[in-house]
Every structure is written in C-alpha cells, then in structure tokens.
Amino acid sequence: MSPPATPTDGSGLALHHVGVHFGGLVALDDVSLRVPPGRVVGVIGPNGAGKTTLFNVVCGFVRPSAGALTLDGRPFRPRPHRLTGLGIARTLQGVGLFPGLTVLENVVAGASHDARAGFAAALFGLPRSDRDERRLRARALDLLAELGVDRHAGAAPGTLPYAVRKRVALARALIARPRLLLLDEPAGGLGTDDVAELAELVRALPERDDGCAVLLVEHHMDLVMSVCDDLVVLDFGRVIAAGPPERIRDDPRVTEAYLGADVPTGTGGTT
Numbered sequence: 611m612s613p614p615a616t617p618t619d620g621s622g623l624a625l626h627h628v629g630v631h632f633g634g635l636v637a638l639d640d641v642s643l644r645v646p647p648g649r650v651v652g653v654i655g656p657n658g659a660g661k662t663t664l665f666n667v668v669c670g671f672v673r674p675s676a677g678a679l680t681l682d683g684r685p686f687r688p689r690p691h692r693l694t695g696l697g698i699a700r701t702l703q704g705v706g707l708f709p710g711l712t713v714l715e716n717v718v719a720g721a722s723h724d725a726r727a728g729f730a731a732a733l734f735g736l737p738r739s740d741r742d743e744r745r746l747r748a749r750a751l752d753l754l755a756e757l758g759v760d761r762h763a764g765a766a767p768g769t770l771p772y773a774v775r776k777r778v779a780l781a782r783a784l785i786a787r788p789r790l791l792l793l794d795e796p797a798g799g800l801g802t803d804d805v806a807e808l809a810e811l812v813r814a815l816p817e818r819d820d821g822c823a824v825l826l827v828e829h830h831m832d833l834v835m836s837v838c839d840d841l842v843v844l845d846f847g848r849v850i851a852a853g854p855p856e857r858i859r860d861d862p863r864v865t866e867a868y869l870g871a872d873v874p875t876g877t878g879g880t881t
C-alpha cells in the first residue's frame with residue numbers, strides 16, 4: 611500500500627521555526643517539519659546535530675526558546691506525562707522496562723490512561739476495573755503476539771535478550787493506540803538481522819488497524835532509508851535537507867555534513 615499523499619490541512623504534528631538555546635549554544639535553529647498522519651518521518655544528522663534535542667522538544671523534556679508546535683493545526687505544548695492522553699507514545703533510547711514487572715505487566719502499564727474504570731472503581735476493586743484489566747491483558751497479549759514475543763509474556767524483562775526487550779518496549783508504546791509514535795534510536799544496540807526485522811515492523815506501523823504516524827530519530831542509515839517516507843537532515847541544529855530518502859541520498863549537502871561518512875549506502879553500519 612502506498613503512503614497517503616502529504617495532506618495540506620495541517621493535520622498531524624508540526625514544528626514551526628523551532629529554536630533551542632542552551633546558554634550560548636544553539637542546539638536547534640529555525641527548525642520546521644511535519645509528521646502527517648500515516649507517514650514515517652525520519653530525523654537524521656551527524657553527532658551533535660540536534661536530533662535528541664528535537665526529540666526532547668516533541669516529548670516536552672525541552673522547552674523551545676523560539677517557534678511553536680501544533681497538533682492537527684492547534685497549538686501544542688508538549689508535557690511528558692500528558693502525551694499518551696493526546697495519542698502520542700514514545701520509546702526511548704535503551705528500553706526502560708520496569709524490572710519488577712513481567713513482560714505482560716509492562717505492556718499493560720503502557721495503557722494506564724486508557725482504563726475506562728475511574729480512580730474510585732480501581733480503588734475499591736469494582737467489577738468494571740476487572741473487566742478493564744482483562745481487556746487490557748488480552749490486548750497486551752495480542753500485541754506481544756503481533757511482535758513475535760508473546761511466549762515471553764510471563765518473563766522478567768532482565769532475563770530476555772535485548773532485541774526481545776526492545777519489542778516489548780514497542781508493544782508497551784502501541785497498547786495505548788497512539789496516532790503518533792516517537793521512536794528514539796530504536797536500532798541502537800541491535801545486530802544486523804534484528805535491524806532488518808525492526809525495519810519491517812516500523813514500516814508496517816502506519817498500516818495496522820490502529821495505524822499511527824511515526825517520527826523516527828535514528829543513526830542507522832539503512833533503517834531510515836528503508837522505512838521513512840520523508841527525511842529531515844539536521845546539521846548544527848539547522849535543517850540542511852528534507853524530502854524523500856532517494857532525494858536525500860543524492861544530496862551533496864548531506865554527504866558533506868557527514869564529512870564523507872558512508873551515509874547513503876552503508877551496509878548495516880551506523881554513523
């Protein structure tokens with residue numbers, strides 16, 4: 611299925627002329643980009659280009675010193691603890707699972723905002739809370755199965771290989787049925803085969819029943835080139851190129867920014 615054409619109605623997430631200063635250091639300068647519904651948008655750039663800062667702006671960890679964000683055309687001031695309620699989920703570098711919970715419990719925990727039972731119902735153990743719990747556990751198991759790791763549902767995360775834990779973290783993000791998924795270096799620490807499988811999973815995200823858009827901040831060129839509909843290239847905090855991967859691949863400004871690193875055709879390496 612081909613991706614939908616980029617809408618022009620302001621839907622999805624947009625950054626408008628965003629700037630971030632850390633004291634005298636300009637980490638982001640006049641950065642604008644859009645993540646329309648159903649698209650996978652990648653942000654790449656050499657070390658120190660501003661990728662993590664951009665991710666942190668969208669998550670609400672860093673407040674921009676200039677510019678604005680919008681969600682479906684409306685002003686959007688991200689706060690980390692309110693993202694899920696707005697239909698935005700994220701995975702962070704590493705995995706960040708709760709070590710004291712099983713895999714299944716970790717995934718259920720990702721849906722905390724979604725339980726229909728109110729606080730009082732949960733507190734007093736009313737039946738509706740049980741129904742919610744069963745519903746969430748069933749959905750968590752479905753997601754683990756979809757990601758090929760359901761046999762680990764009862765395991766403690768610390769006993770599992772890193773690639774499996776990454777999938778569990780992805781399931782935990784997806785259980786809230788986000789319309790936008792933020793992925794921070796999902797390929798970090800994975801081997802070549804795991805990255806290829808991850809690429810298939812990411813590529814399929816917009817096409818699922820609960821399909822979501824994806825903003826992907828990533829070093830791994832093979833992954834971004836194979837999964838993204840659009841790329842935004844940062845260098846010294848500025849957007850130096852933006853467009854579909856095939857255009858970015860041939861853009862001399864991008865090659866120059868990477869100082870001759872094997873950017874476009876790397877065979878599984880990272881920058």
Ligand SMILES: Nc1ncnc2c1ncn2[C@@H]1O[C@H](COP(=O)(O)OP(=O)(O)OP(=O)(O)O)[C@@H](O)[C@H]1O
Pocket residue numbers: 632635636637655656657658659660661662663664
């Ligand atoms: N909290 C901070 N305080 C001061 N400077 C910061 C802070 N966070 C980032 N920076 C600086 O902002 C610039 C952009 O950093 P950022 O981590 O966003 O880049 P990056 O593209 O993610 O780099 P990498 O690929 O190495 O992770 C760098 O010069 C960095 O040193």
